[in-house]
Amino acid sequence: MADRRRPAPTGPSGAESRPGRPTLRVAAASAAAGCVLLGAVAVTVAVVAGPGPGLTGYVSEAGVADSGYAATYRIGVLALAGGLLLLAAALPSAVRVAAGLLVAGGVCAALSGVVSCSAGCPLPPFERATVADLVHGGAGIAATASVVFAMLAVLFTPAAAPRLRRLAACGAAVSLPLAGAVGLAMLVVGRGALVGVLERMLLAVCAVWGLATATALARRGR
Numbered sequence: 318m319a320d321r322r323r324p325a326p327t328g329p330s331g332a333e334s335r336p337g338r339p340t341l342r343v344a345a346a347s348a349a350a351g352c353v354l355l356g357a358v359a360v361t362v363a364v365v366a367g368p369g370p371g372l373t374g375y376v377s378e379a380g381v382a383d384s385g386y387a388a389t390y391r392i393g394v395l396a397l398a399g400g401l402l403l404l405a406a407a408l409p410s411a412v413r414v415a416a417g418l419l420v421a422g423g424v425c426a427a428l429s430g431v432v433s434c435s436a437g438c439p440l441p442p443f444e445r446a447t448v449a450d451l452v453h454g455g456a457g458i459a460a461t462a463s464v465v466f467a468m469l470a471v472l473f474t475p476a477a478a479p480r481l482r483r484l485a486a487c488g489a490a491v492s493l494p495l496a497g498a499v500g501l502a503m504l505v506v507g508r509g510a511l512v513g514v515l516e517r518m519l520l521a522v523c524a525v526w527g528l529a530t531a532t533a534l535a536r537r538g539r
Contacts, residue, residue, distance in 0.1 A: 346407035346534035352400030353531060357524045359393030362386070364517075372513040376520060377429075377438045377457060387433070394430030397524070398423045401464070404527055407534045412477050415470035422463030429456035443507035464523045465492045471530075480533050488526035495519040 363379040363386035370378065380390035401423035405416040434453040439446045446454070471477050471485035499515045506512065 342407045342409075343535055345403045346531045349400045349403035349407055350528055350531035350535060352396045352403060353524055353527045356393045356396030356398075356400055357521075357528075359389050359396060361393075363390035363393060372517070373510050374508065374513055375438045376516060377434050377453060378436075380430075380433055381436055381438070382433055383436070391430050391433075395427060397527075398426035398430060398460075400527060400531070401426060401460075404531050404534075407531060408471075409478070412471050412474050412481070415467040415474070418463045418467040418470055422460045422467065425456045425460035425463060429453055429460060432456065437508075440503065442504065461519065461523060462496070464527065465489065465496055468492065468526060478537070480537070481530060484526060484529050484533060488522060492519060492522045492526070495522065 360376065360379070363384075364376055367379040367384050367386040367390070378384075380387050380394070384390070401419045405419035405423065408416045408419070432449055432453045434450045435447050437444070438454065439450055440454050465488075468485045468489040471481050472489055474482070477485075495515055495518055499512065499519055502509075502512045502515060
């Protein structure tokens, strides 16, 4: 008797498709978008409503222990860390280098959220910093750098989807000059309005890129 079972669906290459994997990636992308949005809102509330020095201070000063919004800031940073990890899981295998960088960025962001800096979040070379200050500041810098390098990894991966490469190109075009300006200003000028404004702009660009990329991945998989 002839076997009348329907053949398994195949993909473009002839291999059997795996419908579960795209579904998981769409779910991860949607969750990543939500985490990035939640984290950005929470950190913004903590920075704006907290007793920090405004634009002349670091964003991290909203999370010092004696701040009334320290918990809000910490929740926001941890949500952003989770968003980076989920975004790494949502990226296609063609951009695994970018995914690895986002995993590193998520881990560093979580470390930055767990380890609080002292009052003023001092950093060298103009201020004396404690070990916690160095760990917090170094982890935050490493997390931001990982996100910027992830943009470049997506941009220079020919197999990546055109929409993802366009988003990465826009993000890298804005974040690279800002990152260089922040690093130079911290070494030459130190704490002040210049570093404060540049830091906030850089973090905003990274958050917008993460949210836009996660949204694009979620919409593409539907």
